[in-house]
Amino acid sequence: MANPTQPSVGYSFTATSPNPDTPSPQTEKTPIPRPPISSAPPRFPPPKLQHDPIASPSIRTPNMLSPANGVNSGSPIPHLSTPPGPPVFTSPVRPAAVPFRTSPATPQPVAFSSGSSLPTSSPPHFSNGSAELQHQVPDVIEETSPYGKSSCVLISARKVLKQKKQANVPSLGFGALVSPGREVSPGPQIIQRDPHRCHNCGAYANIYCKIILGSGQWQCVVCHNLNGSEGEYVASSKEELRNFPELSSPMVDYVQTGNNRPSYVPVSDSRMSAPIILVIDECLDEPHLQHLQSSLHAFVESIPPTARIGIILYGRTVSVYDYSEDSIASADVLPGDKSPTQESLKALLYGAGVYLSPMHASKQVAHDIFSSLRPYKLNIPEASRDRCLGTAVEVALSIIQGPTAEMSRGVVKRAGGNSRIIVCAGGPNTYGPGSVPHSFTHPNYPHMEKTALKWMELLGREAHRHNTVIDILCAGTCPVRVPVLQPLAKASGGVLVLHDDFGEAFGVNLQRASTRAAGSHGLLEIRCSDDILVTQVVGPGEEAHLDTHETFKNDTALSIQMLSVEETQSFAVSMENKGDIKSDHVFFQFAIQYSNVYQADISRVVTVRLPTVDNVSAYLESVQDEVVAVLIAKRTLLRAKNHSDAIDMRTTIDERVKDVALKFGSQVPKSKLYRFPKELSALSEILFHLRRGPLLGSIIGHEDERSVLRSLFLNASFELSLRMVAPRCLMHREGGTFEELPAHDLAMQSDKAVVLDHGTDVFIWLGAELAADEGRSAAALAACRTLAEELTESRFPAPRILAFKEGSSQARYFVSRLIPAHKDPPYEQEARFPQLRSLTTEQRTKLKSSFLFFDDPSFCEWMRSLRLVPPEPS
Numbered sequence: 040m041a042n043p044t045q046p047s048v049g050y051s052f053t054a055t056s057p058n059p060d061t062p063s064p065q066t067e068k069t070p071i072p073r074p075p076i077s078s079a080p081p082r083f084p085p086p087k088l089q090h091d092p093i094a095s096p097s098i099r100t101p102n103m104l105s106p107a108n109g110v111n112s113g114s115p116i117p118h119l120s121t122p123p124g125p126p127v128f129t130s131p132v133r134p135a136a137v138p139f140r141t142s143p144a145t146p147q148p149v150a151f152s153s154g155s156s157l158p159t160s161s162p163p164h165f166s167n168g169s170a171e172l173q174h175q176v177p178d179v180i181e182e183t184s185p186y187g188k189s190s191c192v193l194i195s196a197r198k199v200l201k202q203k204k205q206a207n208v209p210s211l212g213f214g215a216l217v218s219p220g221r222e223v224s225p226g227p228q229i230i231q232r233d234p235h236r237c238h239n240c241g242a243y244a245n246i247y248c249k250i251i252l253g254s255g256q257w258q259c260v261v262c263h264n265l266n267g268s269e270g271e272y273v274a275s276s277k278e279e280l281r282n283f284p285e286l287s288s289p290m291v292d293y294v295q296t297g298n299n300r301p302s303y304v305p306v307s308d309s310r311m312s313a314p315i316i317l318v319i320d321e322c323l324d325e326p327h328l329q330h331l332q333s334s335l336h337a338f339v340e341s342i343p344p345t346a347r348i349g350i351i352l353y354g355r356t357v358s359v360y361d362y363s364e365d366s367i368a369s370a371d372v373l374p375g376d377k378s379p380t381q382e383s384l385k386a387l388l389y390g391a392g393v394y395l396s397p398m399h400a401s402k403q404v405a406h407d408i409f410s411s412l413r414p415y416k417l418n419i420p421e422a423s424r425d426r427c428l429g430t431a432v433e434v435a436l437s438i439i440q441g442p443t444a445e446m447s448r449g450v451v452k453r454a455g456g457n458s459r460i461i462v463c464a465g466g467p468n469t470y471g472p473g474s475v476p477h478s479f480t481h482p483n484y485p486h487m488e489k490t491a492l493k494w495m496e497l498l499g500r501e502a503h504r505h506n507t508v509i510d511i512l513c514a515g516t517c518p519v520r521v522p523v524l525q526p527l528a529k530a531s532g533g534v535l536v537l538h539d540d541f542g543e544a545f546g547v548n549l550q551r552a553s554t555r556a557a558g559s560h561g562l563l564e565i566r567c568s569d570d571i572l573v574t575q576v577v578g579p580g581e582e583a584h585l586d587t588h589e590t591f592k593n594d595t596a597l598s599i600q601m602l603s604v605e606e607t608q609s610f611a612v613s614m615e616n617k618g619d620i621k622s623d624h625v626f627f628q629f630a631i632q633y634s635n636v637y638q639a640d641i642s643r644v645v646t647v648r649l650p651t652v653d654n655v656s657a658y659l660e661s662v663q664d665e666v667v668a669v670l671i672a673k674r675t676l677l678r679a680k681n682h683s684d685a686i687d688m689r690t691t692i693d694e695r696v697k698d699v700a701l702k703f704g705s706q707v708p709k710s711k712l713y714r715f716p717k718e719l720s721a722l723s724e725i726l727f728h729l730r731r732g733p734l735l736g737s738i739i740g741h742e743d744e745r746s747v748l749r750s751l752f753l754n755a756s757f758e759l760s761l762r763m764v765a766p767r768c769l770m771h772r773e774g775g776t777f778e779e780l781p782a783h784d785l786a787m788q789s790d791k792a793v794v795l796d797h798g799t800d801v802f803i804w805l806g807a808e809l810a811a812d813e814g815r816s817a818a819a820l821a822a823c824r825t826l827a828e829e830l831t832e833s834r835f836p837a838p839r840i841l842a843f844k845e846g847s848s849q850a851r852y853f854v855s856r857l858i859p860a861h862k863d864p865p866y867e868q869e870a871r872f873p874q875l876r877s878l879t880t881e882q883r884t885k886l887k888s889s890f891l892f893f894d895d896p897s898f899c900e901w902m903r904s905l906r907l908v909p910p911e912p913s
Contacts, residue, residue, distance in 0.1 A: 375427025
């Protein structure tokens with residue numbers, strides 16, 4: 040069972056493997072009708088995705104809601120559990136549930152499986168006398184995974200192994216990365232009508248269904264049930280069927296607006312009905328306050344004129360600023376030592392004050408308010424100042440709900456997207472509800488922290504229930520007690536971000552936090568062929584408690600309630616084979632339902648068909664290294680709840696790499712060494728970056744920073760997740776062009792400038808020889824800054840961009856993230872870093888002499904320490 044004492048990170052559920060060798064954290068197994076989701080230890084706040092935890096009533100008819108999660112009889116018994124301990128990859132390997140990875144491929148329609156017959160005992164009767172099922176897409180189309188890296192679904196391999204024993208190797212795994220809120224290019228086909236769904240299991244009609252032309256009946260790809268289409272799919276030829284978007288594209292959006300949904304209210308701007316309230320720490324010293332004021336002024340100038348904002352300050356009291364005064368910054372003040380009473384809230388909400396106002400009407404007032412802020416005057420250390428952050432958020436939530444808040448309890452109010460509360464914090468919550476003592480030495484600190492954690496989570500859930508996301512942007516040098524604040528952001532679907540100061544990066548994140556919402560009331564349903572079992576999901580959501588069996592009697596979909604629907608998030612879905620697969624193809628269908636910012640109901644349906652193979656080599660060729668690496672990293676980071684766990688996870692990575700070589704590699708003749716499979720060469724290097732980088736390594740020293748980083752990673756999109764694991768290295772060339780190189784320290788050439796993108800940080804390194812030439816270094820630095828900004832222009836959180844010269848103390852941030860390939864012999868250096876061949880002998884000698892000796896192994900040395908032969912570079 041889930042351990043209530045452990046906080047939950049993102050969202051995760053596990054199901055046991057039927058293999059008796061599989062280690063299980065439980066001694067008893069009780070049958071449960073569907074694979075439950077246990078909150079994984081919430082050490083880190085889920086990245087931005089805010090959604091209503093309640094099953095969205097806005098999702099059209101009951102047919103739109105898919106059935107409760109379930110597992111067919113005969114499937115392994117699922118159970119709630121805390122994240123399992125590190126899998127033991129000794130030989131023989133125990134098939135613990137480890138993430139699979141799906142293969143990204145170019146978006147292309149996939150051909151249908153051939154030769155399947157109707158699963159009925161007697162042929163149905165059709166008006167034209169023909170009972171033949173027809174594919175709606177020609178069989179000559181190349182079979183491939185329908186989505187590439189720009190898609191919202193990435194599968195870890197383009198093919199699936201038929202043999203269960205081969206397929207369920209936990210060290211490699213199989214699965215998918217699903218990004219529900221992602222904008223995809225080319226965009227999906229739009230359908231403004233109800234979908235056709237399988238009457239038996241609830242799956243949607245799709246490009247891979249077989250159609251009986253004469254009657255319009257279609258066969259479900261998931262359960263093989265034959266369904267009617269009310270005559271809609273009656274056609275004279277297969278070509279005619281291609282006029283239906285769902286029968287010609289693997290991804291479609293069903294959109295319902297206007298009169299189709301009685302509660303629809305058109306809005307002229309996407310953020311008109313979704314206010315933003317800034318909750319600002321007023322206990323700041325002057326340097327911090329000056330930076331914050333600059334960021335706030337820039338924020339007001341950046342948001343749309345129709346956006347409604349509110350401003351609240353908190354210290355020992357809560358000050359709610361009133362926009363009704365044009366010439367002076369005035370505020371109503373509430374005590375911060377306790378939650379606001381109903382009487383005080385009524386006096387506030389029913390009074391003459393205006394606490395939310397569109398920017399076009401109150402921009403100057405907002406500027407005046409920010410200019411009126413004053414630094415903290417008392418002689419009290421930053422960490423000891425009274426801050427009633429919890430009370431301030433309660434007041435902000437009440438203002439968003441408005442005067443009728445007491446009438447709306449228990450009722451889900453439809454808003455155009457999510458409202459946002461953005462907290463600008465410079466220190467811990469030490470006063471009022473949800474607070475902890477100023478000092479860790481307080482005799483009752485552990486109990487008070489536990490109480491604060493629970494209170495913060497409940498407040499976050501209350502915000503989520505009212506479609507409000509709470510983002511907490513922290514800055515400065517004062518510790519903010521991250522473990523106490525994270526549950527507030529996480530439970531609401533928001534994010535907690537740490538900054539060095541309230542300057543540029545903080546200001547950019549303030550702007551991006553206010554504009555990144557995509558929708559609310561999110562629900563993700565996953566349906567797979569009977570041969571496939573979903574074993575774990577990691578991401579910003581929780582189990583959806585839906586019961587739609589009255590609509591679909593045999594629906595075994597896994598339903599996930601999304602905390603929010605935003606571009607920057609993803610779910611990592613791990614799967615395995617239930618048994619040996621006999622069919623030529625397996626199917627996966629992902630249905631994403633949410634309400635967008637214009638209050639339209641969207642149901643995005645993505646259907647993937649993968650061929651099955653017996654040949655292991657053919658399977659390995661289809662594996663997508665980067666997607667597999669991200670899935671493995673998310674499974675691994677889920678277990679790394681603290682620094683000690685992170686150290687253990689490094690050993691787990693070692694065992695995983697050894698086991699992949701043992702299972703899929705080959706033994707060197709007359710040796711005990713194994714060759715890592717050449718098809719997965721990129722995977723081994725990415726995992727080496729993972730074990731030594733900031734997520735598991737010792738590059739960053741403070742546990743709060745590591746906790747926030749891990750939390751962001753567990754919910755991040757594929758692109759950001761990949762960059763956080765494996766940095767991207769780009770060398771500046773004359774003329775302002777850039778060359779992408781392996782992230783090895785051999786890139787540190789004194790006459791060059793290098794950009795290293797590591798997800799939440801971007802580093803610009805100037806070689807000493809280049810830096811000495813003022814003109815060239817200025818041009819190179821400007822080009823590198825421009826590139827860094829272009830690479831990260833839509834990224835949230837916005838990364839720090841740091842520039843430094845070779846030999847400076849800050850350069851260690853850059854060096855520590857590069858593989859120390861200078862320790863390898865020249866032939867291996869050239870094989871993995873071909874750019875070296877373009878250097879003269881003198882340049883190579885100079886480069887070699889610039890490195891200092893240290894114990895950190897190179898990639899090749901690490902592989903050899905595992906008794907493996909490094910793979911050939913890809």
